[in-house]
Amino acid sequence: xxxYVMGNGAIALGARQAGVxxxxxxxxTPSSEIIETIAKYPHEGMHLEWSVNEKAALEVAAxxxxxxxxxxxxxxxxGLNVASDPLMSLAYVGVEGGFVVVSADDPGPxxxxxxxxxxxxxxxxxxxxxxxxxxxxxxxxIQDAFAYSEKYKTPVIFRPTTRVCHGYASxxxxxxxAPVRGKGFEKDAGRFVIFxxxxxxxxxxxxxxxxxxxxxxxxxxxNTAEGxxxxxxxxxxxxxxxxxxxxxxxHSGVKLIRIATAYPLPESFLLRxxxxxxxxMCLEELSPYLEEQLLKLAGKHHxxxxxxxxxxxxxxxxxxxxxxxxxxxxxxxxxxxxxxxENAKIPPLPARPPVxxxxxxxxxxxxxxxxxxxxxxTYYCGDIGCYTLGNAMPLDxxxxxxxxxxxxxMAQGFSxxxxxxxxxxxxxxxxxxxxxxxxVVNAVFNEAxxxxxxxxxxxxxxxxxxxxxxxxxxxxGHQTQKVSIEKVLEGIGIQKIITTxxxxxxxxxxxxxxxxxxxxxxxIIFKSPCIAIEKSKKxxxxxxxxxxxxxxxxxxxxxALTIAEGKVTIDASLCTGCGLCSQVCPKAAIGGxxxx
Amino acid sequence: xxxxxxxxxxxxxxTVLSSRIIAAAAMEQGYPVxxxxxxxxxxxxxxxxSHVRIGENAFSPLIPKGxxxxxxxxxxxxxxxxxxxxxxxxxxxxxxxxxxxxTASLSGDGYDGSEMRxxxxxxxxxxxxxxxxxxxxxxxxxxxxxxLLGIAQGSGKLEIPGEVMIKEIEKRVPEKFREVNILAxxxxxxxxxxxxx
Ligand code: SF4
Ligand code: SF4
Numbered sequence: 107x108x109x110y111v112m113g114n115g116a117i118a119l120g121a122r123q124a125g126v127x128x129x130x131x132x133x134x135t136p137s138s139e140i141i142e143t144i145a146k147y148p149h150e151g152m153h154l155e156w157s158v159n160e161k162a163a164l165e166v167a168a169x170x171x172x173x174x175x176x177x178x179x180x181x182x183x184x185g186l187n188v189a190s191d192p193l194m195s196l197a198y199v200g201v202e203g204g205f206v207v208v209s210a211d212d213p214g215p216x217x218x219x220x221x222x223x224x225x226x227x228x229x230x231x232x233x234x235x236x237x238x239x240x241x242x243x244x245x246x247x248i249q250d251a252f253a254y255s256e257k258y259k260t261p262v263i264f265r266p267t268t269r270v271c272h273g274y275a276s277x278x279x280x281x282x283x284a285p286v287r288g289k290g291f292e293k294d295a296g297r298f299v300i301f302x303x304x305x306x307x308x309x310x311x312x313x314x315x316x317x318x319x320x321x322x323x324x325x326x327x328x329n330t331a332e333g334x335x336x337x338x339x340x341x342x343x344x345x346x347x348x349x350x351x352x353x354x355x356x357h358s359g360v361k362l363i364r365i366a367t368a369y370p371l372p373e374s375f376l377l378r379x380x381x382x383x384x385x386x387m388c389l390e391e392l393s394p395y396l397e398e399q400l401l402k403l404a405g406k407h408h409x410x411x412x413x414x415x416x417x418x419x420x421x422x423x424x425x426x427x428x429x430x431x432x433x434x435x436x437x438x439x440x441x442x443x444x445x446x447x448e449n450a451k452i453p454p455l456p457a458r459p460p461v462x463x464x465x466x467x468x469x470x471x472x473x474x475x476x477x478x479x480x481x482x483x484t485y486y487c488g489d490i491g492c493y494t495l496g497n498a499m500p501l502d503x504x505x506x507x508x509x510x511x512x513x514x515x516m517a518q519g520f521s522x523x524x525x526x527x528x529x530x531x532x533x534x535x536x537x538x539x540x541x542x543x544x545x546v547v548n549a550v551f552n553e554a555x556x557x558x559x560x561x562x563x564x565x566x567x568x569x570x571x572x573x574x575x576x577x578x579x580x581x582x583g584h585q586t587q588k589v590s591i592e593k594v595l596e597g598i599g600i601q602k603i604i605t606t607x608x609x610x611x612x613x614x615x616x617x618x619x620x621x622x623x624x625x626x627x628x629x630i631i632f633k634s635p636c637i638a639i640e641k642s643k644k645x646x647x648x649x650x651x652x653x654x655x656x657x658x659x660x661x662x663x664x665x666a667l668t669i670a671e672g673k674v675t676i677d678a679s680l681c682t683g684c685g686l687c688s689q690v691c692p693k694a695a696i697g698g699x700x701x702x
Numbered sequence: 703x704x705x706x707x708x709x710x711x712x713x714x715x716x717t718v719l720s721s722r723i724i725a726a727a728a729m730e731q732g733y734p735v736x737x738x739x740x741x742x743x744x745x746x747x748x749x750x751x752s753h754v755r756i757g758e759n760a761f762s763p764l765i766p767k768g769x770x771x772x773x774x775x776x777x778x779x780x781x782x783x784x785x786x787x788x789x790x791x792x793x794x795x796x797x798x799x800x801x802x803x804x805t806a807s808l809s810g811d812g813y814d815g816s817e818m819r820x821x822x823x824x825x826x827x828x829x830x831x832x833x834x835x836x837x838x839x840x841x842x843x844x845x846x847x848x849x850l851l852g853i854a855q856g857s858g859k860l861e862i863p864g865e866v867m868i869k870e871i872e873k874r875v876p877e878k879f880r881e882v883n884i885l886a887x888x889x890x891x892x893x894x895x896x897x898x899x
């Protein structure tokens with residue numbers, strides 16, 4: 107079949123082709139569509155799961171690989187931080203069935219907390235990494251990743267970036283596939299039980315093996331050189347290679363070297379291609395990884411080489427590259443004329459920070475807490491998800507956001523340093539299961555004083571509505587027992603738990619006040635489904651009683667409320683009839699009506 | 703054929719469907735196609751773009767600045783924001799209906815799109831149309847993406863046969879909206895052709 111698919115789809119189809127039989131992961135932009143694509147295509151004989159977090163995903167998959175199954179784990183780059191504990195040890199123990207960790211990097215960053223570089227993780231863990239430049243390459247390379255993993259019995263990292271993950275291209279993939287489940291686990295404590303002695307022994311073997319892999323990578327078909335011989339070379343990786351190719355379309359006299367396997371470095375390939383080269387410009391995103399490797403290589407082999415890149419200030423240290431950026435760098439490196447097109451000065455553009463959707467129940471939850479706590483000293487600790495957008499004006503309800511699950515633990519921290527202020531943690535349902543629960547246990551155990559606000563919208567909204575343990579459905583499409591957040595909190599020993607509908611402002615404010623006034627760890631579950639999964643048929647409208655005070659806009663910031671010809675109006679195409687604005691209006695000038 | 707088409711708008715306006723349809727239609731014609739979308743945070747009301755690249759000379763998924771032959775803009779300020787991409791001699795198809803960001807409503811800042819429209823009219827080779835109004839006549843602004851595709855089609859800049867486009871539209875819209883989407887597409891074609899004359 108020939109399919110026009112997203113890069114993530116190409117990874118999925120490539121993995122299926124490689125005989126993957128177990129795929130686990132945790133959603134995170136830009137990696138989420140990999141598992142979703144496999145689920146959309148035929149996948150008999152495979153086990154697919156959204157795990158509660160990346161660490162769980164990696165461990166589940168590792169065991170299946172011990173038993174000989176080909177397994178893949180998917181996550182975004184910060185997810186690899188969560189999974190790093192098992193990954194570091196697994197790198198020492200090794201695997202049986204092909205085992206690939208897909209960790210998608212996000213230069214920009216476009217939807218992430220950090221601009222970390224997964225290639226460094228591979229080097230840190232001493233395991234191979236593949237770095238595709240296009241969706242087509244990703245389709246092929248993921249199959250190579252499985253083969254190398256199985257050949258060398260090591261976990262392998264596969265590192266696409268956002269532009270590869272979310273680029274589209276057409277892929278020809280066979281319809282048939284054969285999941286490899288392996289011959290079963292053979293007990294061998296000397297191999298699968300990690301002990302200091304084993305790590306010592308394997309450490310040595312891994313270093314020897316990596317030299318061999320570097321040698322093999324020296325003839326790997328995606329490590330390429332074009333346009334030589336020349337005194338000046340460009341060294342590129344990932345999508346930057348494509349930008350360079352495009353910028354070099356009408357130029358010659360420069361050699362373009364591309365490294366698709368950043369670790370172990372294909373040393374002999376580089377030495378071969380660098381013969382006669384005097385200068386190298388390194389084009390890569392995130393960190394100057396190859397640039398540093400090249401400097402080391404030059405030092406080790408006494409090469410007389412000028413190396414330019416991020417370390418010398420020729421390539422931007424942060425953000426994404428682009429054809430224009432690469433063109434500009436190459437123009438000054440290679441002495442081209444650069445003619446920038448000049449546009450007439452454009453008028454000032456409206457800023458469009460992302461906001462919570464019209465009718466989003468999170469808006470109502472934040473608003474209830476804000477109103478109930480007005481004038482009091484508070485700490486509002488946010489977390490990762492759509493509700494991070496609660497930071498926007500006019501809500502302004504996120505004082506901190508650090509990483510998955512940190513809201514609960516940071517609110518605890520504030521409660522220990524300030525007994526006057528009231529600490530609140532806002533955490534979504536999926537994040538609660540991913541890494542919130544341990545924080546709640548910690549808070550109870552260490553006598554914190556805080557109110558946990560679980561924003562339960564019955565989905566993982568930010569990353570595209572994946573199921574989680576509370577939704578009652580899993581990635582195999584099976585109905586499952588819903589894990590009850592309320593019972594979990596009860597089980598941990600929280601004495602005061604109130605479940606409320608955030609769209610009922612008065613009741614929600616009462617719940618907030620009641621919890622804030624009690625000592626210890628309390629919880630409010632704000633329960634109302636995401637507007638994108640339960641489409642509302644209701645709309646609200648503004649009546650003649652409106653005095654145009656604009657309070658509704660100023661208080662809620664709902665994007666469905668706008669001003670047209672000087673008057674407040676509701677955009678019926680956006681409004682979900684959530685009724686928050688009507689509970690704010692001092693004139694009761696917002697009415698509901700049912701449509702359709 | 704080598705052609706770069708940039709589609710821009712505000713998260714939630716349905717830009718992705720337009721880019722899918724163009725990409726599919728161009729592939730149907732036998733061209734290699736690459737495209738890229740904005741996915742993630744910005745989908746919540748932020749600026750979004752889709753890059754569609756047709757032909758052998760496209761390597762990177764993103765259109766280089768100054769290379770887009772066609773911009774299909776769902777919102778006037780978003781077209782202005784992306785003007786850097788437009789090639790000399792390129793065309794912008796612009797829906798003139800402005801979307802006020804919530805922040806503008808809060809600060810009382812008077813963005814209503816008029817300044818953008820005036821700028822585009824003066825400096826850019828463009829077709830301006832009130833797509834929202836046209837679509838309301840068909841029953842819903844939901845058809846805006848197809849109407850704008852029609853205008854691009856009518857302008858002659860797309861260089862893909864109309865039947866091929868219609869076939870791809872039919873494949874990708876829900877059955878019960880098929881007919882009205884075709885109406886929207888045809889209405890767009892009319893607008894596009896008129897502006898050409
Ligand atoms: S009812 Fe009011 S707050 Fe709710 S979506 Fe409609 S306009 Fe926005
Ligand atoms: S709060 Fe009520 S009276 Fe004031 S502008 Fe909004 S609808 Fe009109």
